[in-house]
Amino acid sequence: MQARLTDDGIDVVVCFKPEHSFYITGFSPIIYSQPMIAILTPNHEPIMLVHALRDEHSRSSSWVRDIRLFGAWGDKKTAGADWQTALTSILHELGVADKKIGVEEEFISITCRRQLEDMLPKAEFVDVSQLIERCRLTKDPDEVLHARVAARIADVGMEAAIAALREGGTERDVCVTAMHEMNKFWAGRYPNVEVCDFGSFEGGVHNGLWVWALSGPRTFLNCDNPTQRRPLRGETVSLLSWTVANGMHAEIERTVAIGPLPDVSKRALDIILEIREEVDELMKPGTPWRDLFEKTRERLESLGYGTHTPGRIGHSIGLGAHERASIDAKSRLVLEPGMIVTLEPHIRIPSVCQTQISDTVLITDTGREYLTIATGGYIEI
Amino acid sequence: MQARLTDDGIDVVVCFKPEHSFYITGFSPIIYSQPMIAILTPNHEPIMLVHALRDEHSRSSSWVRDIRLFGAWGDKKTAGADWQTALTSILHELGVADKKIGVEEEFISITCRRQLEDMLPKAEFVDVSQLIERCRLTKDPDEVLHARVAARIADVGMEAAIAALREGGTERDVCVTAMHEMNKFWAGRYPNVEVCDFGSFEGGVHNGLWVWALSGPRTFLNCDNPTQRRPLRGETVSLLSWTVANGMHAEIERTVAIGPLPDVSKRALDIILEIREEVDELMKPGTPWRDLFEKTRERLESLGYGTHTPGRIGHSIGLGAHERASIDAKSRLVLEPGMIVTLEPHIRIPSVCQTQISDTVLITDTGREYLTIATGGYIEI
Numbered sequence: 014m015q016a017r018l019t020d021d022g023i024d025v026v027v028c029f030k031p032e033h034s035f036y037i038t039g040f041s042p043i044i045y046s047q048p049m050i051a052i053l054t055p056n057h058e059p060i061m062l063v064h065a066l067r068d069e070h071s072r073s074s075s076w077v078r079d080i081r082l083f084g085a086w087g088d089k090k091t092a093g094a095d096w097q098t099a100l101t102s103i104l105h106e107l108g109v110a111d112k113k114i115g116v117e118e119e120f121i122s123i124t125c126r127r128q129l130e131d132m133l134p135k136a137e138f139v140d141v142s143q144l145i146e147r148c149r150l151t152k153d154p155d156e157v158l159h160a161r162v163a164a165r166i167a168d169v170g171m172e173a174a175i176a177a178l179r180e181g182g183t184e185r186d187v188c189v190t191a192m193h194e195m196n197k198f199w200a201g202r203y204p205n206v207e208v209c210d211f212g213s214f215e216g217g218v219h220n221g222l223w224v225w226a227l228s229g230p231r232t233f234l235n236c237d238n239p240t241q242r243r244p245l246r247g248e249t250v251s252l253l254s255w256t257v258a259n260g261m262h263a264e265i266e267r268t269v270a271i272g273p274l275p276d277v278s279k280r281a282l283d284i285i286l287e288i289r290e291e292v293d294e295l296m297k298p299g300t301p302w303r304d305l306f307e308k309t310r311e312r313l314e315s316l317g318y319g320t321h322t323p324g325r326i327g328h329s330i331g332l333g334a335h336e337r338a339s340i341d342a343k344s345r346l347v348l349e350p351g352m353i354v355t356l357e358p359h360i361r362i363p364s365v366c367q368t369q370i371s372d373t374v375l376i377t378d379t380g381r382e383y384l385t386i387a388t389g390g391y392i393e394i
Numbered sequence: 395m396q397a398r399l400t401d402d403g404i405d406v407v408v409c410f411k412p413e414h415s416f417y418i419t420g421f422s423p424i425i426y427s428q429p430m431i432a433i434l435t436p437n438h439e440p441i442m443l444v445h446a447l448r449d450e451h452s453r454s455s456s457w458v459r460d461i462r463l464f465g466a467w468g469d470k471k472t473a474g475a476d477w478q479t480a481l482t483s484i485l486h487e488l489g490v491a492d493k494k495i496g497v498e499e500e501f502i503s504i505t506c507r508r509q510l511e512d513m514l515p516k517a518e519f520v521d522v523s524q525l526i527e528r529c530r531l532t533k534d535p536d537e538v539l540h541a542r543v544a545a546r547i548a549d550v551g552m553e554a555a556i557a558a559l560r561e562g563g564t565e566r567d568v569c570v571t572a573m574h575e576m577n578k579f580w581a582g583r584y585p586n587v588e589v590c591d592f593g594s595f596e597g598g599v600h601n602g603l604w605v606w607a608l609s610g611p612r613t614f615l616n617c618d619n620p621t622q623r624r625p626l627r628g629e630t631v632s633l634l635s636w637t638v639a640n641g642m643h644a645e646i647e648r649t650v651a652i653g654p655l656p657d658v659s660k661r662a663l664d665i666i667l668e669i670r671e672e673v674d675e676l677m678k679p680g681t682p683w684r685d686l687f688e689k690t691r692e693r694l695e696s697l698g699y700g701t702h703t704p705g706r707i708g709h710s711i712g713l714g715a716h717e718r719a720s721i722d723a724k725s726r727l728v729l730e731p732g733m734i735v736t737l738e739p740h741i742r743i744p745s746v747c748q749t750q751i752s753d754t755v756l757i758t759d760t761g762r763e764y765l766t767i768a769t770g771g772y773i774e775i
Contacts, residue, residue, distance in 0.1 A: 087744055210599070240585070
């Protein structure tokens with residue numbers, strides 16, 4: 014990211030978006046009711062500006078050594094009573110208060126932008142939303158390590174969910190049981206892994222290990238909280254296991270058949286499983302993302318499912334469960350080692366059936382590696 | 395809210411913030427990777443604009459009858475290929491495209507605002523952030539009902555956490571056990587309650603029932619993911635149980651003593667419990683929020699804890715776990731029936747001890763009602 018700032022002649026970046034400030038600092042305060050600001054120049058180590066009440070927490074979690082405080086908290090010395098004062102003084106200290114300042118125009122509010130303009134009347138503001146997202150697309154070894162952990166936990170959730178479904182559970186039985194198995198696995202196995210997620214400014218996400226289940230006609234809702242509904246024979250159940258480990262996300266999704274399926278549903282599942290294998294052969298460095306989508310579209314059209322082609326067949330995953338980049342017809346990206354994407358072509362025939370199969374896949378130097386490896390293929394119980 | 399729009403001469407409000415669009419529509423798509431827009435005029439029923447893939451989900455969840463779609467999804471008919479086109483056409487249809495349009499300046503991004511200005515060149519945009527937050531402050535009977543459910547689940551989590559601590563568990567044992575008890579209680583008891591929370595634009599929060607535990611020196615972190623640390627005799631443990639039920643939040647927090655405490659910690663806890671009782675007497679309609687804070691400050695100062703006075707002693711809670719309004723020295727609010735606040739005066743003596751006791755309290759016509767009622771007072775195990 015520092016190299017890109019140099020290329021673009023940007024003197025400093027000021028990040029407010031939780032995923033972005035975490036990207037630069039490795040710190041999530043969990044609760045974002047006070048801003049957590051990451052400051053990056055092309056040449057300095059990153060600086061982190063947090064509310065004084067996050068002093069101990071940030072020091073215990075971040076790799077950033079230059080941590081500044083704002084606000085009032087007991088007898089702590091801070092750089093200003095509010096973040097505006099503290100940030101202004103830091104940017105003056107860095108000599109960039111009247112230079113080219115990168116901000117997240119796709120994220121920060123109008124109010125925040127107005128405050129920045131008032132604080133820094135001589136600065137030139139430029140949008141760095143896309144620059145940061147492009148950097149995030151390719152994961153470093155540390156991020157891949159955490160994605161692997163997230164995938165292991167997601168696999169445990171999926172296996173537990175399938176087992177609970179086999180026991181005849183309701184949607185809620187399946188989710189509650191599977192989430193508990195994931196939590197126990199995480200709690201015992203990974204002492205240094207945090208599973209908190211990025212929440213809204215009004216809340217914090219303390220535990221981001223989730224399994225969802227949608228049965229029968231409810232599969233068409235795509236996502237919903239589980240109910241007390243018990244799946245019926247001949248229906249499918251969409252199982253979704255979503256996890257986070259030290260900021261990195263993984264997802265695995267499976268469609269499970271309850272007993273033999275009607276032909277139309279069975280055929281849709283078989284076709285999607287075939288298409289996945291064909292798309293899989295393209296999953297290697299150098300393949301345009303668009304080609305993965307076009308392969309899916311061609312196959313669906315040739316088999317008579319053209320009107321049910323989805324808008325995309327996967328997306329980048331990392332610090333976001335849904336990062337911006339989609340595997341769709343408009344993508345101009347090319348697969349590179351270190352990218353992590355979900356692979357999820359679906360068939361959705363309204364009121365008839367809907368498949369929901371996804372894996373988290375790492376692009377390697379020579380091909381791809383499935384990070385999620387729980388039971389796949391055609392699953393019937 | 396419609397009355398306030400009339401008072402302020404605002405012709406339409408367009409809400410993007412998840413908590414706000416839920417406030418108007420009762421619908422959370424859980425995943426916000428596509429915007430979910432609520433449109434409210436002083437005289438019409440609300441209109442909801444969602445991506446076509448949320449069609450079934452929104453119809454099954456919302457009280458709004460006028461649901462419009464954007465995007466492409468199978469053979470669904472939509473009002474436009476993107477939200478911008480669809481929203482523009484709706485505002486023209488309502489006859490307000492060139493009128494006074496309320497937007498959330500404290501939330502929507504610079505990019506979003508620029509798009510709105512391009513779409514609606516003749517409109518006058520005004521900020522409605524504060525107007526909406528003021529409306530949210532006073533809860534209606536339906537919101538109170540859901541807050542009660544959230545509080546019941548939070549109580550179950552707290553009792554389970556205290557029990558797990560009694561068994562000698564680590565921070566993680568306590569959290570994992572207590573979250574599972576909450577989930578089982580919810581799953582069996584509340585068929586019509588959803589426990590999904592509002593997440594970021596890159597993720598969705600599927601299950602928002604959380605218990606946190608911070609032991610010994612870790613209490614000073616205020617919030618952190620639980621570790622494998624086992625509390626030691628003479629330490630305190632901060633237990634935090636946070637829940638959500640159909641969008642409404644509750645929190646209960648307790649400080650638990652492991653065996654007899656050193657005098658300094660015991661005294662701090664005793665004093666906070668006393669102060670809570672004194673502040674409690676003021677919890678009724680007509681009391682300025684500031685008075686609750688000042689009462690706490692006076693008492694802490696008179697007892698020699700003046701330098702450890704917190705910045706606030708509670709906050710509004712509802713569709714946000716932390717709504718904007720704080721119980722602090724600057725507040726100009728007055729308690730009204732239907733307000734729900736957390737009551738949480740703390741003493742924090744750096745490196746020595748920190749109390750963490752909070753309840754969710756409803757202001758009634760004549761006084762207050764504690765919605766969270768799990769074990770309180772001085773808790774020693």
